[in-house]
Amino acid sequence: MHRYRSHTCGELRASDVGTDVRLSGWLHNRRDLGGILFIDLRDHYGLVQLVARPGTPANEALSHLSKESVVRVDGKVSARGADNVNPDLPTGEVEIEVTEVEVLGSSAQVPFTINTDDGVNEERRLEYRFLDLRRERMHRNIMLRTAVISAIRHKMTALGFNEMATPILTATSPEGARDFLVPSRLNPGKFYALPQAPQQFKQLLMIAGFDRYFQIAPCFRDEDARADRSPGEFYQLDIEMSFVEQEDVFQPVERLMTELFEEFGGGRHVTSPFPRIPFREAMLKYGSDKPDLRAQLELVDITDVFEGSEFKAFAGKHVRALPVPAVQDQPRKFFDQLGEYAVEQGAKGLAWVRVGDDGALSGPIAKFLTEENVEVLTERLGLKPGHAVFFGAGEFDEVSKIMGAVRVEAARRSGHFEENVFRFCWIVDFPMYEKDPETGKLDFSHNPFSMPQGGLEALETKDPLDVLGWQYDIVCNGVELSSGAIRNHEPDIMFKAFEIAGYDRETVEREFSGMLRAFQYGAPPHGGIAPGVDRIVMLLADEPNIRETIAFPLNQNAQDLLMGAPAEVEEARLKELHIGIYKGPAKATPYKPTK
Numbered sequence: 001m002h003r004y005r006s007h008t009c010g011e012l013r014a015s016d017v018g019t020d021v022r023l024s025g026w027l028h029n030r031r032d033l034g035g036i037l038f039i040d041l042r043d044h045y046g047l048v049q050l051v052a053r054p055g056t057p058a059n060e061a062l063s064h065l066s067k068e069s070v071v072r073v074d075g076k077v078s079a080r081g082a083d084n085v086n087p088d089l090p091t092g093e094v095e096i097e098v099t100e101v102e103v104l105g106s107s108a109q110v111p112f113t114i115n116t117d118d119g120v121n122e123e124r125r126l127e128y129r130f131l132d133l134r135r136e137r138m139h140r141n142i143m144l145r146t147a148v149i150s151a152i153r154h155k156m157t158a159l160g161f162n163e164m165a166t167p168i169l170t171a172t173s174p175e176g177a178r179d180f181l182v183p184s185r186l187n188p189g190k191f192y193a194l195p196q197a198p199q200q201f202k203q204l205l206m207i208a209g210f211d212r213y214f215q216i217a218p219c220f221r222d223e224d225a226r227a228d229r230s231p232g233e234f235y236q237l238d239i240e241m242s243f244v245e246q247e248d249v250f251q252p253v254e255r256l257m258t259e260l261f262e263e264f265g266g267g268r269h270v271t272s273p274f275p276r277i278p279f280r281e282a283m284l285k286y287g288s289d290k291p292d293l294r295a296q297l298e299l300v301d302i303t304d305v306f307e308g309s310e311f312k313a314f315a316g317k318h319v320r321a322l323p324v325p326a327v328q329d330q331p332r333k334f335f336d337q338l339g340e341y342a343v344e345q346g347a348k349g350l351a352w353v354r355v356g357d358d359g360a361l362s363g364p365i366a367k368f369l370t371e372e373n374v375e376v377l378t379e380r381l382g383l384k385p386g387h388a389v390f391f392g393a394g395e396f397d398e399v400s401k402i403m404g405a406v407r408v409e410a411a412r413r414s415g416h417f418e419e420n421v422f423r424f425c426w427i428v429d430f431p432m433y434e435k436d437p438e439t440g441k442l443d444f445s446h447n448p449f450s451m452p453q454g455g456l457e458a459l460e461t462k463d464p465l466d467v468l469g470w471q472y473d474i475v476c477n478g479v480e481l482s483s484g485a486i487r488n489h490e491p492d493i494m495f496k497a498f499e500i501a502g503y504d505r506e507t508v509e510r511e512f513s514g515m516l517r518a519f520q521y522g523a524p525p526h527g528g529i530a531p532g533v534d535r536i537v538m539l540l541a542d543e544p545n546i547r548e549t550i551a552f553p554l555n556q557n558a559q560d561l562l563m564g565a566p567a568e569v570e571e572a573r574l575k576e577l578h579i580g581i582y583k584g585p586a587k588a589t590p591y592k593p594t595k
Contacts, residue, residue: 342390
């Protein structure tokens with residue numbers, strides 16, 4: 001018999017009754033019923049129940065072991081009585097009568113329970129991540145991630161893409177988030193950067209003639225944590241294709257996402273095809289460029305209705321309305337709670353009216369609406385008895401953010417929200433540039449390597465804020481999975497695009513010398529995208545926080561509590577790297593990430 005096991009803890013069935021077995025695993029739980037010990041033994045594959053009778057060496061050994069100790073046991077498979085079968089376990093019809101025990105690794109007192117999800121705080125979980133990963137939910141999430149990545153590789157290869165690797169040590173980039181820098185020992189005073197994405201390298205692979213590339217790529221960005229963003233590093237499915245237009249990129253990605261979410265989504269429906277929504281339309285209708293289409297409500301721009309109005313709350317402001325049907329049975333509490341939610345999002349309040357059986361409007365602001373206002377609103381919003389309308393007013397971006405959140409919350413509370421479904425969409429036609437509200441400076445609003453719609457002529461003849469890019473995002477259930485673009489592969493267009501954003505020719509040639517050199521030797525039209533693997537798994541696992549799908553994530557302060565990183569370095573090592581430490585007050589430059 002094998003030194004450690006003849007079977008795994010998850011594979012024994014009723015057909016194995018009478019078989020002598022050897023198992024190894026962790027002591028998951030222990031119950032003493034009148035001197036008879038019942039032990040749940042756990043390994044990677046599952047759980048099985050052990051039985052140790054009173055007065056036996058096995059009983060003596062197992063009764064003194066702490067939970068999470070690792071043991072090898074020998075015994076015989078027996079059938080459980082009909083009243084003791086556990087239908088929730090694949091091994092629930094059998095148990096092992098233990099005859100021999102060997103302790104392979106004893107355990108100290110664990111800092112939190114493994115066999116229950118007891119709400120221990122995240123910092124403690126990350127400090128003892130190796131224990132946290134033993135929990136069933138975390139183990140399941142990591143194995144889901146493994147299966148998803150394996151499926152991605154198989155499906156991408158079947159779609160004709162070639163998996164390639166790109167460098168980890170590279171040059172710093174002036175766009176995007178902050179780089180992580182790596183000092184060069186052999187080149188004093190110079191630094192490598194960890195790649196924020198393989199952006200330039202994958203474009204160079206297209207110029208080199210490889211046509212269809214993909215990679216499960218590690219990316220490194222020194223940015224703050226969010227629920228859907230892990231600080232430090234993350235993984236994305238990096239894709240690039242030659243001789244393509246926008247729709248040519250959409251087709252394989254849409255097929256991949258549909259198949260992945262149908263295979264691993266636990267029966268939740270995937271809506272297909274994915275709608276294409278222009279950026280400006282998304283901001284007006286949904287208040288967001290990552291709309292949650294499960295919410296079956298839309299915002300309506302009614303700014304023109306109140307132009308010149310004497311109602312000061314709306315006059316001279318951008319006004320958005322949210323009509324909500326069938327709320328005639330909702331109590332006043334429904335309206336008050338939505339108002340409180342809007343305030344939490346940054347609003348000063350939430351104006352509303354409701355439509356009575358006679359078509360008349362009532363509510364806090366009804367008296368401020370003229371007959372003409374009511375007539376136009378009724379027609380434009382399609383108001384009927386039982387409807388309610390919520391209003392937001394202010395600056396465009398502010399109203400979009402607040403009313404976009406209210407749209408989703410109102411849908412959830414009023415029964416206009418679709419559960420158990422994955423609703424994807426493409427957001428397209430992003431503006432190439434945006435103006436910084438504080439400095440007035442033009443900057444790229446999305447990916448600076450994107451091709452402008454209309455090419456060089458558009459850059460030279462249009463107001464930069466009116467120029468659209470061949471840029472796109474893929475969104476699922478309100479989560480942006482990826483940004484992508486048809487790339488700018490012509491040097492003249494690239495120089496002009498960066499010039500508008502304030503970069504002179506010398507800077508562009510210095511920062512992107514490799515890319516520009518390559519463009520001069522026959523660059524094909526190309527485009528790509530890079531869906532986030534962590535976010536894909538987060539959605540499939542139905543987890544609200546991305547760190548629940550990563551084996552060893554950093555905490556919100558970008559610290560590894562388990563390994564103690566980042567850490568101080570010895571003076572001798574710093575000298576070897578030609579580095580001195582400045583310990584004065586930090587003078588951080590505000591950073592605005594570019595997608």
